[in-house]
């Protein structure tokens with residue numbers, strides 16, 4: 001459960017006085033997620049999500065996320081819309097954390113990934129990339145290739161042999177990936193979601209209904225966002241790669257944004273990098289998450305398997 005920060009009912013009621021959203025009916029911490037503390041709010045005006053930003057989010061960058069989500073919502077992307085308080089500001093403070101209320105999206109994460117859901121994912125991703133073109137403020141990818149070595153250097157096994165082996169193998173794999181990582185100008189770039197896992201894509205009546213969790217969004221290669229989706233959506237039981245799912249993501253994507261031959265050609269290395277990025281953050285969290293935190297830690301070895309797959313197979 002990802003609730004790192006508890007909130008008191010009275011503090012929440014006081015906080016809500018700054019908004020025109022009516023009165024508090026109920027609220028509860030949300031069990032899913034790993035990054036921030038999320039609460040579902042039932043207010044007299046409807047349902048909302050309250051996020052208290054934790055560890056990885058730099059509060060100076062929050063206005064970028066708020067601006068980006070607002071821009072997407074204005075451009076017909078079904079995503080959470082930040083709610084402004086009476087003073088016109090969406091970003092506030094609660095329980096000593098930066099806090100944001102956004103609209104609640106209907107729908108649920110897909111239970112069984114199908115080729116049809118991958119097709120819809122590809123379409124939605126291309127539309128997201130196109131819609132982001134009008135938002136020209138840049139946010140560098142802090143978890144991009146230039147940050148991987150620093151992240152790995154902060155991982156210490158503390159004598160655990162299994163983790164030691166993972167760290168040591170990752171040092172070798174990281175060098176391999178970096179040795180042929182594309183130069184910044186080599187591929188088309190723009191605003192990307194950067195964490196479009198199945199839990200961040202909602203479906204309703206079998207159709208894709210919305211995208212959430214934009215707090216890793218940044219400016220990077222569009223094709224890297226596709227590579228993240230291939231990692232997250234196209235493996236069965238974390239073991240078996242299903243290329244037909246990738247084909248469907250690409251088919252859906254190219255209906256709205258055709259890939260250049262170079263983007264296609266670089267997809268395998270981008271898939272390696274995407275696997276490595278999630279391996280690294282999961283490894284970091286595996287080691288650093290405090291024992292009492294109400295969060296289910298994610299398994300880094302699942303992404304080591306993907307990385308090994310993409311290092312051994314140079315096509316997607």
Ligand SMILES: Nc1ncnc2c1ncn2[C@@H]1O[C@H](COP(=O)(O)OP(=O)(O)O)[C@@H](O)[C@H]1O
Pocket residue numbers: 002030032033034035036037038049080102103104105106199200212213214215
């Ligand atoms: N705008 C939203 N509408 C509906 N549910 C949401 C919304 N934002 C978050 N949630 C719920 O909260 C959960 C955790 O949100 P998420 O942004 O993925 O958290 P984290 O960034 O901490 O991992 C989601 O899986 C979803 O169930």
Ligand SMILES: N[C@@H](CCOP(=O)(O)O)C(=O)O
Pocket residue numbers: 032033034035195197199200213278281282298
């Ligand atoms: N998707 C990442 C972790 C971030 O979790 P989310 O709940 O914010 O999507 C991973 O699987 O490692």
